[in-house]
Amino acid sequence: MAQMTMVKALNLALREALAEDKKTMIIGEDVGQDEGVFRVTEDLLKEFGPDRVVDTPVAESAIVGLALGLAFNGFRPICEMQFSGFGYCGFAQIENHLSRYRNRTRGRYAAPLVIRMPYGGGIRAIEHHSESREAFFAQMPGLKLVIPSGPRNARALLRASILDPDPVMFYEPKACYRAFREEVPDEPETLPIGKAQVVRAGSDVTLISYGASMRPTLEAAEELEEEHRVDAEVIDLLGLVPMDTETINASVRKTGRCVVVHEAPRTCGPAAEVIARIVENSLMYLEAPIHRVTGYDLVMPFFAMEKYYLPNSQKVVAAAREAVNF
Amino acid sequence: MAQMTMVKALNLALREALAEDKKTMIIGEDVGQDEGVFRVTEDLLKEFGPDRVVDTPVAESAIVGLALGLAFNGFRPICEMQFSGFGYCGFAQIENHLSRYRNRTRGRYAAPLVIRMPYGGGIRAIEHHSESREAFFAQMPGLKLVIPSGPRNARALLRASILDPDPVMFYEPKACYRAFREEVPDEPETLPIGKAQVVRAGSDVTLISYGASMRPTLEAAEELEEEHRVDAEVIDLLGLVPMDTETINASVRKTGRCVVVHEAPRTCGPAAEVIARIVENSLMYLEAPIHRVTGYDLVMPFFAMEKYYLPNSQKVVAAAREAVNF
Amino acid sequence: METLAILDPEGNADEALEPKIEAADLRRLFRGMLASRRFDERMLKLQRQGRIGTYGPSVGQEAASLGPAFAIGPKDWFVPAFRETAGMLWRGWPMSKIILWWSGNEEGAKVPDDINDLPICVPVASQCLHAAGLAWSCKLNGTDHVAIGFLGDGATSEGDFHEAMNCAGVYQVPLITVIQNNQWAISHPRARQTASATLAQKAAAYGFDGIQVDGNDILAMIVATRDAVKKARAGGGPTLIEAVTYRLGVHTTADDPKKYRTDEEVELWKPKDPLIRFGRYLKRKKILDDKGRGLLEEEVAKEIAAAVETAEAYEPDVSAPFHHTLSEMPDHLRAQLAEFQAYRRSIGEAVPEEEDGRGRLQGNVGVF
Amino acid sequence: METLAILDPEGNADEALEPKIEAADLRRLFRGMLASRRFDERMLKLQRQGRIGTYGPSVGQEAASLGPAFAIGPKDWFVPAFRETAGMLWRGWPMSKIILWWSGNEEGAKVPDDINDLPICVPVASQCLHAAGLAWSCKLNGTDHVAIGFLGDGATSEGDFHEAMNCAGVYQVPLITVIQNNQWAISHPRARQTASATLAQKAAAYGFDGIQVDGNDILAMIVATRDAVKKARAGGGPTLIEAVTYRLGVHTTADDPKKYRTDEEVELWKPKDPLIRFGRYLKRKKILDDKGRGLLEEEVAKEIAAAVETAEAYEPDVSAPFHHTLSEMPDHLRAQLAEFQAYRRSIGEAVPEEEDGRGRLQGNVGVF
């Protein structure tokens, strides 16, 4: 067991993967000598050499497309997009090929590769470095979409994603990269992809979130208990595809009230899907409308104002109290 | 008044725009001499010349990016993506620039351009020509997203989109291009963007759809009345952004039951947003869970099986009856 | 830039350049081009009869596709666009699969297990990156295998072509890229596709060799590809081959070329038909006379007839997308499959219970 | 390929090539480079003090940015990437706006009304298409205006660079594209970015001229751009200029160049510093002596101090994104604005009622 940040934990998972399977490799911009702009690939070039940890030219479509070619011949590339905002340069490769290859070839060519990308605001980064658009990939059948929220689950989920036979979009909440440390076991561990965690049991209201928004959500739960005698259950989805409909509904059936929290814009965002799955399965258990505490339907503001625009514990508390007092 | 197909109606709107405003121009692949692969730009090169109707090299990111440059200097480009499946090659320009330019420059550079693209299945087209991914653009703040369902509203909405000061994604249901004719008035007309239409009044259940799915939805409404004595109200959203929350909720408050229909995959698809807006505003009016009759969360099948996979009236009728008999 | 050509229109070979190819192989090559041609003709008819969907023939381009296919080995990777029928048949694709692809069945993209190819690719130029990635994988594996990728003249305008070529140059991968410059991208003529005098010279931007070849001359295509393959196997990196050819037919059956090009232009290219030239060459070399050719025509006709039969007998598994979109069906897909099968039953189809895929939780209404 | 250079390291000009520029302009050019340099230095300090965000200096690259800016007119379009501070200042951007951009305020991207520029662009190469579109608009308008766009060596690997250059060639638009080849793309060296010997030769792929220029030589940059502009105004189409320069400092303040390059390499480039060379030239020509330079330093210091003050006094309008994302706020945004203002009030901010933007319908809960 060692205390580590999410950056270190991700690095650990990558190192384990490279050590265990010679077919894994890392490709991306500045992942080698520079060790990634966030240092997630620290020491990996040194340990595994330039054939396994490969700097690419500045070309995101190439990163995805080359990785597909590599995967078709047995490699397991782990791609890094420097920021999710630049991943859209590779969007067509993801939509038209990565997500489809297994089905169109009826399994002859799977594409078991992972695309890691830092997403979200909160670190005062310049324009185009702070948005949350994970919902794009939730609407794209054929992919899995994993989003950790802390060092330990980041390591376990990245490992699971690398081992997974399907393509996985791995969204890393960069606001959590160095924000806090957790104990991470020495032994490799995995978490099942698509299984949510009830990270706090409660009976009055269900708070559902993932990724960077987990922290304000958990803070809100504490505050609700301490200041408002509201006992919140908190669910960490740990990703969006597959979405753990069962855990969500079991909780909402118990509490009858729900708030969904994320940074992504509201319209057609992940919260809408959570709500739809609750309505489909547990409508008659609902005691109050479900609230969305999300990014507004706005272009992500430059960083001077970003704190206003991100979900925070006050916003979650207010929504939860409205739900409870409905 | 003349009877015309949607293709002709769109052509009419384009001709009107080119005639009225010298700054409008059409750019896209094969839009000139070939008059568009669906002939939507018929006669326009002849009438307006090669500076106004311009064939581009095969380069979709260029189509969007060049149009932005043209727009910054006062032009009003109307872009054609040959099929929406290839529009994703221009996705980064849309996400990183088209949707953001007005906000980032605080209005100095707006980008009042229209991107037309045929979407959806049902015409036995080859791979990559049949998917529905309009939800991507609904999750992208800074854009409007318009989707006509018939010749008359197509002409009126395209005109409104061209005149609109904001960038508009204009999704054309290619299954409706030549499927039927409607009277289209001689005089130019517009429809407000973001206003839904109640196209059939009813009291038992609200059926909500848009684009190509309107036809099976309307057929279902007839069948529900004739064979099951269910009186369905039908709403045509005519687009997704802005979404007409008011019309949706007014209807659902009346009927207490709702089915949402679209071709796009279910998870994080447009129906989820419709449901979320109903839950936020009218939860206590709901008498039954809201059903989604949508594309499944699958890669769009090649055309031999597409009919199984598209929403049709039987599926809508079944869902509506479940809602009514709940 | 000079264009590599070996055969003249009369089928005379430039002896200095003529490759040594066994008579049997030359005959097989002719058969390959003929098979592709007759297949196209049959497919155009099937399309008119509504028995397949939209079809994109490659009439006139058979040499540009087949020459490269001939010049590589079975373990090399072959990455087609959508006008490589001749090459695909040579590689061992069953005709019936190609028919199935154009009939809207994924079975046509299910690459046979023993073939190192990718399936037909529709989004133009996107496959260039896959070919580059495959070439890279060959290098990383320490083998001397190469990858060969195809695209059209129009596709060279796409960003993916650029990114693929640039990365191939940087990593010096064993990649041969063949541009089938058939002079048109649907209605857009080559001259308006790019202002560069040749497409081959685009290689200069990527630091490797580009060569322009008479794409209607199968010997020249073979020689150019062989040179490139040899260089690639020896670690010399990528090559770009511009095959100058012509699309004699429609872009696809949905296209009407009369809208954008003259009959005269097409007539000009007809004498350069690769089949005619190669046929004359073989006749002159006494490798294939009219009788031999007649026998080949019969063989090919039978093969095509059998393939059509096989393809038309194919029964798709209607629920297959549920089983192949992901490696295992997650709960929400299981629920959707159940919904789907319920729908199929409601329209009178017989669906065995075990095909329902019911899971623990139904994502849809009221099952919880 | 030869590299155009006019000034040697000692500041001696090649007289055959030396452009005729008035003394006052030469002085202004020096001032421009100096201002950019001192501005960068100040910004690096402000960043360390936490007064601005991440900053990307352009130390060493001033000539490559300013030369082209000098060579165009005010009605021409200037399309920067993010290392064109010298050029932007020359074009008339208030320093305070540039500070605001790096302080996370959209105000820094709000191009002043009287300047025909686009704002700083982060997604590399994406702006090449905007510049090409602007150039096209100039041609369609029948003016002789041109557009000039910048990108880095790394950005040439992106598909958007290719698509922009190719279309510019096809439409023969008056576009000048300046590659600031500063040898590095963050940690990725020029040699691994592309296998082509020069970046200038990439123009061959697009059918127009490419020229390699000593980017640390402002006279050479001016001459090369002037030629290209003249050609473009006369309808001669696009030009690609590779400015060979060097990033003397960090990529951005988030970067540690010691991880990937040696101090020796940096030392090698220091004598080629464009400011030093141009300073020597002006001294030798008796256009600017030490005293004159001292006065410029004072002027620039004052300008920077004033700009910092202006920028730091800036109060952003917190709800501005609601007003600018679309031309008019639709109902759902009105509702979200109300929600947002309620939140602001809840944390004790004073928000006037009229700023609520309440609409007919609230998209959020329970207002209907």
Ligand SMILES: Cc1ncc(C[n+]2csc(CCOP(=O)(O)OP(=O)(O)O)c2C)c(N)n1
């Ligand atoms: C990315 C993408 N954009 C657009 C299309 C539509 N389209 C299909 S074929 C074609 C022309 C391609 O021309 P070329 O590359 O020369 O190939 P050819 O058809 O001549 O073989 C276009 C534009 C596509 N398939 N993919």
Ligand SMILES: Cc1ncc(C[n+]2csc(CCOP(=O)(O)OP(=O)(O)O)c2C)c(N)n1
């Ligand atoms: C599309 C895109 N991908 C990745 C990045 C992240 N990034 C920022 S600068 C940079 C390197 C750019 O190198 P170059 O073009 O040479 O410009 P320089 O920084 O040297 O001026 C990268 C990869 C980006 N901004 N945009």
Ligand SMILES: [Mg+2]
């Ligand atoms: Mg072509």
Ligand SMILES: [Mg+2]
């Ligand atoms: Mg650089």
